[in-house]
Amino acid sequence: MVSTLIIVVTITACSASKFIPEGSYLLDDVKIKSDTKNIETSQLEPYIRQKGNSKWFSLFKVPLGTYALSGRDTTKWINRKLQALGEGPVLFDSLQAEQTCNDLSNVLHGMGYIKAQVDYALKREKKKKVKVIYNLHPGKRYHISSINYDIQDKNIDSVLKNKKFHSTNLRIGMPFMVSVLDNEREQITDFLNNNGYVNFHKDFISYSADTISGSTDIDITLHLHKFISGNGEEETEHKQYTIGKINYHANGDFDKIPLRKSVLEENTIIEAGKLYNADELQKTYNRFGRLPIVKYTNIKFTERPDSNILDCNIGISTNKINSISFQPEGTNTAGDLGAAASLTYENRNIFRGAETFSIKLRGAFEAITGLEGYQNQDYEEYSLEAKLLFPRFVVPFLSKKFKKQSTAMSELTVSYNMQNRPEFHRRVFTASWRYRWNDISGKKSYKFDLIDLNYIYMPWISTTFKEEYLDDVNNRNSILRYNYEDLFIMKLGFGMSFNNGDEAYKINVETSGNFLSGISHLLGSKRNENNQYTLFNIAFAQYVKGDFDYTKIIMFDRNNSLALHAGLGIAYPYGNSMILPFEKRYFSGGANSVRGWSVRGLGPGKFKGTNGAIDFINQTGDIKLDLNIELRSFLFWKVYGAAFIDAGNIWTIRAYEEQPGGQFRFKDFYKQIAVAYGLGIRFNFDFFILRFDMGMKAINPAYNSNNEHYAIFHPDFSRDFAFHFAVGLPF
Template identity: 55%
Template sequence: MRCKVHIYYILLFAALCSCSEIKYVAEGSYLLDKVEVEVDGNHGSIDMGKMKARVRQNGNSRWFSTVKIPLATYSLSGRDTTKWINRVLKSMGEPPVIFDSLRTARSAADLKAELNNEGYLGASVEVATKKKRKKIDVTYILHTGQPYNIKDIKYVVEDPVVSQLLCLEDSVNQGLKPGMQFRVESLDNERKRITDMLVDNGFYKFNKDYITYEADTVGGANSIDLTLVLHPYRGTAGTDSLHPRYKVRSVNFYSGNADGERIRLRQSVLENNTFIRTGEYYSAADLQKTYGHFGRLQAVKYTNIGFRENADSLLLDCDIQVSTNKPSTISFQPEGTNTAGDLGAAASLTYQNRNLFRGSEVLSVELRGAYEAIRGLEGYANENFEEYSVETRLLFPRFIAPFLSGNFTRRTTATSEVSFLYDLQNRPEYHRRVLSVAWRYKWSDANHHDRYQIDLIDLNYVFMPWISDTFRRDYLEDESNRNAILRYNYEDLFIMRFGLGYTYNNGLYAIKANIESAGNVLGLGAKAFGFSKNEQGQYKLFNIAYAQYVKGDFDFTRNIRFDYNNSLVWHFGFGIAYPYGNSTILPFEKRYFSGGANSVRGWSVRSLGPGRFVGRDGNIDFINQTGDMKIDINMEYRAHLFWKLNGALFIDAGNIWTLRNYDDQPGGQFKIDEFWKQIAVSYGLGLRLNFDYFILRFDFGMKAINPAYEGKDHYPIAYPKLSRDLTFHFAVGLPF
């Protein structure tokens, strides 16, 4: 009976929305309901997305391509605009799209023109309409016919220098070839290819208008004979001549600072970031590289590059005007903290110098302090948390490394970074100190979508100068509560790691891969020089055991965009780490966790896994709910709703596992014949406020399959319970 009532309300709501849609549609007018583009026949080569973009008028937007909520919101408003509620509803909603026959006719003409551009020169477009009450559906039917192909291609270039440079005898490099389908886009691409080649080889005044085409159709054969004509240079006197080819005579640097002060950069820095060279032919590509390299220097405010012709010669003088920023800034940032209900405050003071050695080197020094009142602790002398840290970074906008070729360093955009961190934490239970020193490189190739990173050396020294007797007795020494992972996290530890990272992103899909290892060099040294061991049989350096492990991570994201408002995103993430040699347990910072705003969103952060482990007494166990291996699989449908509000429907799956069997994590070990039964699944709805420069995200996740339980509790999708299965996440930025 309850199911029937729910269906009744759903049908009633749908009927009310349908009626309200035409509330503001005048008599004799029609609401444009659906717009479709169809092809008469099977032509897989036609880009339907490009065709649909040619339609000048589409219906009202639909949430998740289904329900026209913005129009329904607008239609709920009354006609009295003096009432604030009516104004609010109209501003939040979307007025009805009224069918416009003139725009429809122009859309049909644009579709035909696009088909002609694609080589369907005999195409036609039929417009079919279907009216019902005050609504109208419009369908554009594309009658394409057979496409035209290029039968013969001929290049007419009377300039011998240009002809030799283009290698017209070598058809492999030509963008147009006999047999290919005639497309205007292909013709434009060939014009652009030739133009780019010439302006990168000294032809400073050349542009694509010097290139035209002549086309002759071959009767009854759907073929075209094509001739590309590269016209001679037209000078100021109106006479034709060979295209002038310019060389750079000089490169001059000028200050653009308002105070007239000279450029605050070393001459070598200016020259190394300039790709325009004296005695070489003018190149538009080198000009853009120069802009790009100066633009990434934080000491530079702006750059302006101009060229001056010399009378009666084919020489250019290049003038580069550089304006620099003030080198030093100081900033102060207060913040409030809330850790599991414990309130506190923090503040940071940051000094930054963006031109330390007059080479756009960036030095930053950050001092941070935090205080938090911890409640609910018994048996401790105080209940306050204090943290003080100092972090220093020095970034060089270039490679600081030997044995690198000049061509490689000039072709890449690189950063060398050295960092230092000292963090002091005083808790009621213990005092913790972290000392970190790192040297890394980051670089990318300007002509590709690849980015690379090498953590050449990363040293981390974690030590515990004091542990309270209460904490030691209750957690570290109590035989009934002995936990190997917990104890390992409160021992002094030294980590010496080396890492490699790679990222590729072309807008359609992204790949991210990282691999790191620690302790291998120390392991060789320990055996060679006979390092001493501790009670657990671990080698020690400076009387501290060092960590030894290898870790790899891989992420793949694919973005399928249906139109401007709708897209589907797939994500797969995999990570695995293995402790060996001097370690049987991974350092806590290197272990994996699952659940949270960027993982399986039916679970709160660090509350899923490992495997079918359920935590202590069914409660979240932050120490033990970590693992050595992780799988994340996500699918998210994203849609623009209205204003700055976007929506998402998502399905997440994944879990973590341990590679070894630990007594404190029963059911957490990865087994090839069982792990697939332990994949957790969740689904949910997300809302996002997109302010362009940042995104506020609200996700509501529901558990669908819970590997921690058996029976009915294993399938909450069939037996849901909101208090148990619903999780809310607030985050900044997209999940992947």
């Protein structure tokens, strides 16, 4: 239906000619051609002032078609609505084309093509349409043959030499590029701003260029001028400033800053007695900005009369220390409806060091349907979590200098979770100590879980569940049994992530049980009847797990982009464990995986599930592969569309009777990669994104017939369709 609508509206776009005045033309397309292959014309597209109507998925002019469905009479509501939802025809403007030629010429000049020229040609088509072709005639490229410096300020000349300033931009033999020359100005300006020159800016730097007739060589001279106040005063040497006193004062409701002096000093990167440094000023803002208790920071410098000394005054405005929040929720687990609510108390400055202490109490209730043979038909969950967050590294023997340079968070968390189901009761106690920090650029972040303890206790299992699933000889399931036993997990983990907007990746590694296993070996501890070491008579898990996730965004234009994603995870149980804990196992299918399958509906390998139905326990594995490609397009208002292809699956490392066909084998795994395709709608409300995805199976590794295997050629909506609702983008 969606494709039919797109075709209808696209065809309708052809009737947009009724909105094109006589003598005008619809701008159908724009191209850039160059006389030389050395220029990437795609990089020049942003300089085109006038482009054709936008296209959905870079193919269909649906917005124009929507507009064309309207009539000329704007007094009618339907016409106004269609025009508001659509996009009016873009009429070719010769003045805009001439200005584009000038812009493109200037860009080419800035790239070293000093004598470049640009013109355009029109290719008229039927039905009042026209294509514009911009022709680039770059000519020869000019190169820098020599670089000279005219530093008119002696003190700055001395600073540049003594501090050993090195240019990373200019070099002899490189093409003459205005952007490189401007980057050199900015680099020198940043260098001087970080060496005491508060009032220096790049306008104090200029260039002169000399060329020789008949040659493409250019001699460059960089001029650094003396200080000019702008009040008609004579030129003087630029002032180099040193930091004097550092003072702190409260802004807002507090007469006194509610932070210890040591905390203020630790987050102040500016240092008395040192030269003024613009980077240290920004770092100081950043350090105070990351403290939850701090609302905003205002830093001002006061020049002492007749001196080169600046006193620093740091004003701190703080948030309310205590807060209480209440959050209701609605839940839906496989069709079972319920409600939940949480109450959170937070103190943002519990030890007067910007430490955040919070206590969260949560309760949930769900009415379970379709469950027979059990006395209670309800699910209840209660949890209590206490968290203490330190805005610094809490590690003994760290120097003050290291603490100042780091931007870390230390976190202590303790929680207790109580789950009461008709089949069993489950208790989970967790305690963890972890660190989080970012690098200087802010693009990389790190996490280190020094210790993460999980104690899983099963105080009660119903007789019905135990007899039918755990003790039944004919239905014995080792994976199922393992996940309903008491278990102790002691984890150590490290993770790193990177994100620059266009590219992102995550790496996570964790291991559990090695320390306890080593201690057990040293002490000569006895093993239980399952040949496992225990802690307080409870077996502990032992495994290693690694995950890698990569995403690349390719922008075609302002409305269309392509997202590429790959994810790989491997977990290996060993030593004290033959099976991974349920919480650490992988599953496939769902809104963030292969979207032709429902959550936990795919794999492992070619395993079909139990009796053709989704098997919550057995459709898990030790290896996961996700491959996704998604074409995203802006449609209208806050609505975006997506077309996607997903591939992947999960596998087990060992062969388990309960998961026939689920073991990973190099000779077979590629045959077991599932493939899905589909369409999605996103509502982007800036603060959050609502996502609806409709996926169809294309290649199903768990099949009973050839038609089911290659579902893309034999689609069955009732068998192959999956609908997903989620918040946020899939990757």
